[in-house]
Amino acid sequence: MEFHRDYHIAWILSSIDHHVVAIRFFDEIFHRYNSTSSGIAFTLGRVGHHNVVAVSIACNTSQSFAGDIVDSLLREFPSIRAAFLVSADGTVPRNGNVRVGDVVVGLESSMKSGVVYFDHQETTNQKRFFMTSQSQHLPGAVLTAANNLKSQCGRNDWLRRLEQDWPARIPRPTAFRGGSGELDDIQLVAPEEIDKADDTSLELTLNYEFRRGFPLQRQLKAFSGMIASSEQMLKDPPLIDSIAASNGILCFETAAAKIKSRPFMVVSGVTSCSGDT
Numbered sequence: 083m084e085f086h087r088d089y090h091i092a093w094i095l096s097s098i099d100h101h102v103v104a105i106r107f108f109d110e111i112f113h114r115y116n117s118t119s120s121g122i123a124f125t126l127g128r129v130g131h132h133n134v135v136a137v138s139i140a141c142n143t144s145q146s147f148a149g150d151i152v153d154s155l156l157r158e159f160p161s162i163r164a165a166f167l168v169s170a171d172g173t174v175p176r177n178g179n180v181r182v183g184d185v186v187v188g189l190e191s192s193m194k195s196g197v198v199y200f201d202h203q204e205t206t207n208q209k210r211f212f213m214t215s216q217s218q219h220l221p222g223a224v225l226t227a228a229n230n231l232k233s234q235c236g237r238n239d240w241l242r243r244l245e246q247d248w249p250a251r252i253p254r255p256t257a258f259r260g261g262s263g264e265l266d267d268i269q270l271v272a273p274e275e276i277d278k279a280d281d282t283s284l285e286l287t288l289n290y291e292f293r294r295g296f297p298l299q300r301q302l303k304a305f306s307g308m309i310a311s312s313e314q315m316l317k318d319p320p321l322i323d324s325i326a327a328s329n330g331i332l333c334f335e336t337a338a339a340k341i342k343s344r345p346f347m348v349v350s351g352v353t354s355c356s357g358d359t
Contacts, residue, residue, distance in 0.1 A: 089126065090223070092155055092165040093136045094346060096337040098123060100170055101138035108134065116140045120154040135159055152343035164223040165346035169337035172350035173315060175326040176357050183302050186333045188217075188309040188348035189228055195220045197348050198331075199339050202312040211310075211325045224347050228306075307331075309348050311338040319356040 095101040101123060105111060108127035116123050123140040126133070137155050156162060174180040188197040195217035204212035230236035310331045316322050325331060335350045 086159050087161045089133045089135045089159050090161055090163045091129075091132050091134045092159065092162045092346075093134060094151060094155070094165055094167040094341075095136060095138035096167075096169045096171070098138050098141055100168065101125065101136055104168065105136050108136075117154065117158070120151075122151060122154050124158065135162070150342045152341055152346070156343075164221050164227070166224075167338055167341070167346045167348045168351070169335045169348065170351040170353060171315070171337065172309075172333040172335045172352040173322065173354045173356060174333045174352050175323040175331075176319065176355055177323060178326060178332065180303075180305055180332050180352055182352050182355055184352045185302070185304040186309055186350045186352065187228075187304060187306045188338075188350070189220070189306040190308065191306070193220075193225055193228070194218065195347070196306065196308045197338055198308065198310050198329075200310055200312050202314040202316060205312070205325070206316065206318060206321070209321060211329055220347055228347075305332055309338070309350055310334045311348070312336060313339045322356040 093104055095104050105125045105127060108125070108129055111125060111127040113126045114124065117140075121140050123138055125136040127136070128134065135155070137151060139151070152165070155165070172186060174182075174184075174186075180186060188195060190196040197217045198213050199215045199217075201212045201214050231240060308329070308331045310325070310329070311334070313336060315336055316325075316334060322334065326334075333350055333352055335348070337350075338346075338348045
């Protein structure tokens, strides 16, 4: 369709459940449909001034991705220039600063893609990190957006948008205010900036608490750094901790490795810590 050429940004979700949650952040939804040939669900909408298409499998099955979701996306929307893969199965090492509920963005301090792919079985058998490939670049539009978010003006604009335009059906965040009364900065925390001896010294990425009758024990954070992806999650907690420490990996996830084409930024929500039962 000709109007599909008006869409340049895509959100790739790891399940239809996450798809439903993600589109609640759209300011306006124009159209929703499923592709019968590929088994993929599409939602077309607007976020701010941008037309965005959200895409995922159309139903939850044992197979996370039916075919190559990126190829299907680009066939339907050939004008896509920036794509973000949002996964929600991140696992982090026990001794790191990233915690359950935090977010890790696959972006190195050099502004290169911070995602490595590894073989789960070989890594388990050999008790060492068996890397198969690494994403080398990100689209210019994605890097521009990341740079903008790191700037003072970009952080302030983003926080104002969260406060003012958050959809009414999502619990509204409130900015944490320090002793000066000013809004704390939104910041992506790079691995070299993490003080492992004092987690409280970190500047918070997004300080908020949901109004559900109780305060959060710990404010959630977002980090930028290395993400390791494999088709199956490692099950050996000491191995996870060792690989993370020796390779500078912030979290492990499985969604990115299940997609053949990889021209996207990976954003991983952390749902478990190594050793959790």
